[in-house]
Amino acid sequence: MSEGVRTSLSISHDVDRSAEPLVRLERLPDGAFAEVEAVVDGDAESLIVYRDGDHVRAWLNICPHAGRRLDWAPGQFLKSKDGHLVCAAHGASFELTGGECVAGPCRGESLRAIGVTVRDGAVWLGD
Numbered sequence: 622m623s624e625g626v627r628t629s630l631s632i633s634h635d636v637d638r639s640a641e642p643l644v645r646l647e648r649l650p651d652g653a654f655a656e657v658e659a660v661v662d663g664d665a666e667s668l669i670v671y672r673d674g675d676h677v678r679a680w681l682n683i684c685p686h687a688g689r690r691l692d693w694a695p696g697q698f699l700k701s702k703d704g705h706l707v708c709a710a711h712g713a714s715f716e717l718t719g720g721e722c723v724a725g726p727c728r729g730e731s732l733r734a735i736g737v738t739v740r741d742g743a744v745w746l747g748d
């Protein structure tokens with residue numbers, strides 16, 4: 622018996638990520654955030670997923686200030702009155718189009734965007 626063909630991790634990851642959505646739209650109301658775990662570039666990462674009407678954006682859940690998660694508990698994100706995502710660690714505020722820090726200790730830096738698409742009533746990893 623041969624050992625067969627070995628598949629690299631990145632290939633099996635590609636299969637995995639196309640098989641299951643990050644989150645279904647009915648669980649992500651307009652204006653809401655979700656935190657999901659996903660494999661990005663071979664690493665398990667926490668993602669911020671944000672719905673803006675028909676559009677959904679995602680970023681790594683890593684603050685450019687000190688590398689902390691932005692949620693104060695898993696999936697619990699702070700949103701300011703002016704509609705910015707506020708890092709729970711030290712209060713950096715991020716606008717929710719490009720993920721740029723507009724106030725706080727990392728002003729001018731940005732969250733790392735992750736490409737997602739909406740299809741079949743769900744959010745999927747990849748453009």
Ligand code: FES
Nearest residue numbers: 684686687708711
């Ligand atoms: S780690 Fe986010 S503001 Fe400091």
